[in-house]
Amino acid sequence: MGKPKLIIGNKNYSSWSLRAWLMLTKLGIEFEEIQVLLFSEGYKEKLLYYSPAGKVPIYIEDDLVVWDTLAIGEYLAEKYPALLPANVKQRAEARSISAEMHSGFLALRGSMPMNCRALNRKITLVTELGEDIQRIKTIWTKYRTENAEAGSWLFGSFSMADAMFAPVAFRFRTYGIPCDSIAGEYMDMVLNDPDIQRWYDSARRERAVIEEEEVGIV
Ligand SMILES: N[C@@H](CCC(=O)N[C@@H](CS)C(=O)NCC(=O)O)C(=O)O
Structure with missing residues (x-):
């Protein structure tokens, strides 16, 4: 299994990205951070490539995709109960x-x-x-x-x-x-x-x- 990926938006503006990023970071999970600048040319297509909802954050582990912050949190809490x-x-x-x-x-x-x-x-x-x-x-x-x-x-x-x-x-x-x-x-x-x-x-x-x-x- 490769490193999990977290697709995030602009760090300045994307509050949902911050939430997921902080959960992964505090759990000490090594992950690849992929940034898509929101509302930049072609950003929606880039997000839709990773997830059907086309919004950040998106958490990916091999063929498993979890979108929506609360779902990411619940998924992580199943694997890492300390969350x-x-x-x-x-x-x-x-x-x-x-x-x-x-x-x-x-x-x-x-x-x-x-x-x-x-x-x-x-x-x-x-x-x-x-x-x-x-x-x-x-x-x-x-x-x-x-x-x-x-x-x-x-x-x-x-x-x-x-x-x-x-x-x-x-x-x-x-x-x-x-x-x-x-x-x-x-x-x-x-x-x-x-x-x-x-x-x-x-x-x-x-x-x-x-x-x-x-x-x-x-
Ligand atoms: N309910 C979603 C909300 C995600 C969301 O609205 N993300 C914003 C950035 S903070 C986004 O992707 N905006 C770009 C767009 O809507 O096209 C979650 O909890 O993850």
């Missing part, structure tokens, strides 16, 4: 908040696109967005409080749930969303994580600009 907490109740909760991110937070995902290298962007905090932000802070505070002794991630050790929320830390920084206390400490820990820093360094060096994702310039 989810050992306790059954915590596993269910880690899955719940991962699914909540995957299917929800539409206001946040729509009006605060991930743009790792951008700072000092401003957005209007409409009600739905404020509610999304508050819900995320509540999640971070709850799990960090409950698992403070076990380690610095949401459930102590790194889990799929941390990968699902990692792009939010970049978003809060880019759009200047204040985050203090326990949630703020978690956000700072995520942004200072060496693997996240490596992703950020590559994102900063990218030159491609996706105009639709450049939101909140003042």
Whole structure:
């Protein structure tokens, strides 16, 4: 078996790519990273060559193709159980908040696109967005409080749930969303994580600009 492959988009903008990349990286899996710059000439054909859904991330192991971030996470968790907490109740909760991110937070995902290298962007905090932000802070505070002794991630050790929320830390920084206390400490820990820093360094060096994702310039 050759090395698994992970097809990703722009590191600066592709939050789903970051999530899958972080899961593989934290599991210590050696993988080949293949980047397709989103919305560049012919990008869709390139993605469709790898997966019928034509979106990143795509995880490939020989003839096995897994697309969609949550499916990639679940597949990896079957092979590497450490990707989810050992306790059954915590596993269910880690899955719940991962699914909540995957299917929800539409206001946040729509009006605060991930743009790792951008700072000092401003957005209007409409009600739905404020509610999304508050819900995320509540999640971070709850799990960090409950698992403070076990380690610095949401459930102590790194889990799929941390990968699902990692792009939010970049978003809060880019759009200047204040985050203090326990949630703020978690956000700072995520942004200072060496693997996240490596992703950020590559994102900063990218030159491609996706105009639709450049939101909140003042
Ligand atoms: N539900 C999918 C969403 C994947 C997705 O929307 N990926 C974006 C980049 S973050 C993409 O491929 N966009 C290019 C396109 O839609 O053509 C997942 O969880 O993986």
